[in-house]
Amino acid sequence: MSTREELVRAALRLVNTSGFGALSVRGVAREAGVGATTLRHYFPSQAALHLAVTTELVASLLxxxxxxxxxxxxxxxxxxxxxxxxxxxxxxxxxxxxxxxxxxxxxxxxxxxxxxxxxxxxxxxxxxxxxxxxxxxxxxxxxxxxxxxxxxxxxxxxxxxxxxxxxxxxxxxxxxxxxxxxxxxxxxxxxx
Missing domain, CATH: 1.10.357.10 (Tetracycline Repressor, domain 2)
Known part of the structure; x- marks a missing residue:
């Protein structure tokens, strides 16, 4: 089973390769090799996913x-x-x-x-x-x-x-x- 951190890392890989426009629940689930239900367990909405990924990205820069x-x-x-x-x-x-x-x-x-x-x-x-x-x-x-x-x-x-x-x-x-x-x-x- 994937952890929240692993899913955020998969989302960051997706952003790095395809840009922020590709940042979706389905896209991240596909990148992480998990089902959308697993992703939704950690990120109940697309906005929650965006917040987590962007917060991690900013935290890595600041x-x-x-x-x-x-x-x-x-x-x-x-x-x-x-x-x-x-x-x-x-x-x-x-x-x-x-x-x-x-x-x-x-x-x-x-x-x-x-x-x-x-x-x-x-x-x-x-x-x-x-x-x-x-x-x-x-x-x-x-x-x-x-x-x-x-x-x-x-x-x-x-x-x-x-x-x-x-x-x-x-x-x-x-x-x-x-x-x-x-x-x-x-x-x-x-x-x-």
Whole structure:
């Protein structure tokens, strides 16, 4: 019998080979070599499957790094974690294009629910990661608990804006400038 983790790994293989559009209960069951009933035992809906797969994908891309190490500067720790959202120069074109393609496809008027669920799940997983980092800093006294949700929304809006600017004006994309902007915002957030 397959475990939940094995099914998520099969779903990730399917996404890697065929894209997010192929992420369906039947497709994952076929990839995992199990029946749809077995898959439904772990994922009662397609949305639950999308959430699990996208959350795993985001979790593999966004780690907590040294966010808990209170011997280090909290602004540096948060900045390092947030840098994971910005692609390095050798990755920037493909990651930026994939991000843009997913957003365009998922937000199109007749977009399949699969893509919208993936986009929503990715956003929720990103919000959870940033909230976790900010909650860690709040628990250490570097930020007020009541500011965590608002600041998470602010930081993700900034990151999404940086990605959108890179798509709109790729010739003006300047990773060092984007990093300085992110660093400035983190410093402002933690020095109030």
């Amino acid at each position: 780690t907590d790094l040294a966010i808990e190490d209170d011997t280090e500067d909290p602004a540096v720790r948060l900045y390092d974690c947030l840098l994971q959202f910005l692609p390095e120069p050798d990755q920037e074109i493909s990651l930026r294009d994939n991000w843009f393609d997913l957003n365009c496809s998922a937000l199109a008027p007749n977009a399949p629910a699969t893509l919208r669920n993936v986009l929503k799940a990715g956003h929720e997983a990103s919000v959870a990661a940033v909230r976790r980092w900010l909650s860690t800093l709040a628990a250490q006294g570097h930020l007020a608990d009541e500011d965590v949700d608002d600041q998470a929304a602010h930081l993700l809006a900034l990151i999404n804006g940086l990605h959108l600017c890179a798509v709109i004006e790729p010739e003006r994309y300047d990773l060092p400038r984007e990093k300085r902007l992110l660093q400035w915002h983190v410093h402002q957030l933690l020095t109030r």
